[in-house]
Amino acid sequence: MSTARRTQKQRRDEAEAALLNAAAALVVEKGVRSLTLARVSEQAGYSRGLVTHHFGSKQALLERLAQASQTGFVPGLDGLPPGLDRLLRLIGGYVGMLGQVGVLNRAFLLLWAEAATASELTPIFRERDEAFRADLREDVTAGIADGTVRPDVVPDEVAIAVVGQLRGIGLQRLLDPEAVDTERLRHSVTEHWRRALT
Known part of the structure; x- marks a missing residue:
């Protein structure tokens, strides 16, 4: 053999x-x-x-x-066209994945939080967050164009709010896993954004 x-x-x-x-x-x-x-x-x-x-x-x-720990965090998005559906799947998938965070993802969240005070991390995470916001802006812009997102929605503002919310939920999950029920939360957060954008 x-x-x-x-x-x-x-x-x-x-x-x-x-x-x-x-x-x-x-x-x-x-x-x-x-x-x-x-x-x-x-x-x-x-x-x-x-x-x-x-x-x-x-x-x-x-x-x-930073790149490896963020790549592919939410499975099932490849091949989906930009728009409201992809945005909501990303939000729900991200919150759901926080319930099964591995060591790479824990490290990412800890490094992200530390980037506010560690000068060697700041440019790395500024770039990672900008890439994340760019994807979100693309989804919102596509949703406005196809009529699934209200025309008065500001893509930049939504992108900043979504990144802040998702990263904040992640940090809360790290600090107190029992207090953050990601399965229940994923539905309420996704529904919140559906109502806010449509």
């Missing part, structure tokens, strides 16, 4: 995933200020040289961690 050899790309992707998970675990356990390339390598069981090879610096590691 033979086992298929992994390609170099597969080995590289596996190593990067292990390093990102190790970095996320360190952020969750000890905060961003304790994060170093040496600690990440130790946590992941790799050499420091491999961490440096993959990321080059702590800043690059943080940027990749």
